[in-house]
Amino acid sequence: MKRFRQATLAIMIGSLAAINSSSAIALDNLPDLGAPDLVEYDRQTEERLGRAFTESLMTQFDLQEDPEILNYIRQIGYKIAGNSGQNRNFDFYVIRNNTINAFAGPNGVIGVHTGLIETVHSESELASVIAHEIAHVTQQHLSRTYEYNSTQGSITSFATLLAAVLVGIYNPNAGMAALMGGMGMNMQDQLKNSRQHEQEADNVGIQILHESGYDPHAMGDFFGRLAKSSQFNAHQVPEILRTHPVTLSRLAAAENRAQVMPPLKVPVESNDLILIKMRIAAEKEDFSKLEIKSLTASEQCYLHNLQELNRKQTEKQLRQSRAQLDCLLREASENTMQPLYNTLLIERIKQFKERNSNADLKQPISEALKLISYQQELWPNNLAVQLRHAQLLELTGEYQKAMQVLADGSEKGHNQYQINNYLAQFAREQNKEALANYYQARAQVFVGNYARARHFIDEAKRINNQRNEGIDKQIDFFNAKYTQNLQENDQKEVIQ
Numbered sequence: 001m002k003r004f005r006q007a008t009l010a011i012m013i014g015s016l017a018a019i020n021s022s023s024a025i026a027l028d029n030l031p032d033l034g035a036p037d038l039v040e041y042d043r044q045t046e047e048r049l050g051r052a053f054t055e056s057l058m059t060q061f062d063l064q065e066d067p068e069i070l071n072y073i074r075q076i077g078y079k080i081a082g083n084s085g086q087n088r089n090f091d092f093y094v095i096r097n098n099t100i101n102a103f104a105g106p107n108g109v110i111g112v113h114t115g116l117i118e119t120v121h122s123e124s125e126l127a128s129v130i131a132h133e134i135a136h137v138t139q140q141h142l143s144r145t146y147e148y149n150s151t152q153g154s155i156t157s158f159a160t161l162l163a164a165v166l167v168g169i170y171n172p173n174a175g176m177a178a179l180m181g182g183m184g185m186n187m188q189d190q191l192k193n194s195r196q197h198e199q200e201a202d203n204v205g206i207q208i209l210h211e212s213g214y215d216p217h218a219m220g221d222f223f224g225r226l227a228k229s230s231q232f233n234a235h236q237v238p239e240i241l242r243t244h245p246v247t248l249s250r251l252a253a254a255e256n257r258a259q260v261m262p263p264l265k266v267p268v269e270s271n272d273l274i275l276i277k278m279r280i281a282a283e284k285e286d287f288s289k290l291e292i293k294s295l296t297a298s299e300q301c302y303l304h305n306l307q308e309l310n311r312k313q314t315e316k317q318l319r320q321s322r323a324q325l326d327c328l329l330r331e332a333s334e335n336t337m338q339p340l341y342n343t344l345l346i347e348r349i350k351q352f353k354e355r356n357s358n359a360d361l362k363q364p365i366s367e368a369l370k371l372i373s374y375q376q377e378l379w380p381n382n383l384a385v386q387l388r389h390a391q392l393l394e395l396t397g398e399y400q401k402a403m404q405v406l407a408d409g410s411e412k413g414h415n416q417y418q419i420n421n422y423l424a425q426f427a428r429e430q431n432k433e434a435l436a437n438y439y440q441a442r443a444q445v446f447v448g449n450y451a452r453a454r455h456f457i458d459e460a461k462r463i464n465n466q467r468n469e470g471i472d473k474q475i476d477f478f479n480a481k482y483t484q485n486l487q488e489n490d491q492k493e494v495i496q
């Protein structure tokens with residue numbers, strides 16, 4: 001194995017060396033763009049930048065909200081972040097976009113494009129990119145490369161520009177085009193990580209990747225393969241290689257570092273990646289990147305049910321697709337430790353119920369409920385398990401229990417923004433408008449948008465006074481708890 005890896009690396013280096021030096025993939029003659037280290041941001045500036053950056057991601061880009069996909073990335077991200085040796089803030093987002101990219105923004109905000117998830121060959125490769133980004137954060141590369149000061153405009157416009165450059169998709173609205181014109185191009189150059197920063201992110205990243213139970217060779221494998229596959233076409237360089245240039249010495253150093261790692265004590269690689277790829281493919285109804293022939297019977301069952309879920313079906317077709325549900329019921333019961341089967345089963349049950357189908361769902365409902373209660377106990381922070389559990393309870397008429405399941409996760413864990421938004425949706429479905437606004441206010445607090453939180457809590461109060469939904473206490477408590485933040489924002493720009 002060891003020898004094989006060295007041999008492939010040697011071949012790869014040989015072919016990379018043949019590339020003309022004007023190619024976009026930099027070789028060892030890469031100019032070191034990492035300017036002398038700049039002053040690091042103070043904590044407060046970093047937090048403000050992080051909030052504005054998140055706001056920009058949420059308003060300017062197409063964020064993936066599928067709880068299964070989001071949960072998958074967060075679960076990998078927090079596992080690795082937990083081994084980074086730093087007790088600091090991290091947030092993980094998925095951008096719905098076909099380009100191969102991942103980035104580390106200010107204050108530990110990390111983004112992964114769906115195109116990256118579709119391209120990796122293993123969960124370890126995906127984890128390796130996330131570990132590399134986490135390392136850029138812990139080593140404070142962004143703040144050491146690009147210093148923010150108030151002469152560059154407001155924090156909001158700076159963060160918007162930063163997001164545009166890092167995400168690499170330019171929202172063609174007029175404001176952003178103007179921003180991109182002057183300062184943007186300059187920033188684009190500066191944000192390219194230097195050779196030294198890349199090496200450091202690899203070193204630290206491979207270490208924490210390994211400590212988290214993933215294959216330490218995955219980072220070199222992935223970046224090497226990307227560089228190789230794009231070497232003949234300078235116009236199709238994956239976005240990620242523009243900000244994280246691959247050099248021969250970088251690949252060799254990554255491989256050397258991985259070689260000296262002891263064997264993994266407890267490998268953590270799951271079988272979820274292929275199912276997550278299916279969900280991405282199903283959303284855009286393009287399965288061309290999936291290797292359908294190599295799917296196991298369980299995975300095929302997952303795929304068929306996913307396709308049934310997304311298909312606009314006639315009554316008759318839906319009745320016929322009841323047979324698929326039985327295979328999923330079997331898979332969910334057999335793969336209790338892989339809750340993706342059960343959460344899809346619940347989505348399918350919901351589909352039948354919403355279409356007022358008269359199919360007999362007694363057995364699937366009781367089995368799914370038994371499984372999901374168990375899974376929720378095992379993984380209390382799994383966003384998909386929480387939402388699907390609540391949805392199933394709502395379907396069976398247990399609204400209060402459904403709200404309780406979500407409320408349990410709404411004040412702790414990493415998904416508070418999403419869970420409070422789910423609570424708002426559930427409240428709205430029950431025609432509880434004041435309560436819905438109250439939960440929306442809470443959701444905004446978790447992404448630091450106090451201007452919007454203020455708007456929603458005022459709405460909650462107004463509607464509650466009119467309709468008396470009986471949530472006075474919650475509103476007063478909310479206002480008391482966040483008085484300072486809600487007032488602080490009075491002077492700042494109000495976000496629409």
Ligand SMILES: [Zn+2]
Nearest residue numbers: 193198201244
């Ligand atoms: Zn990098």
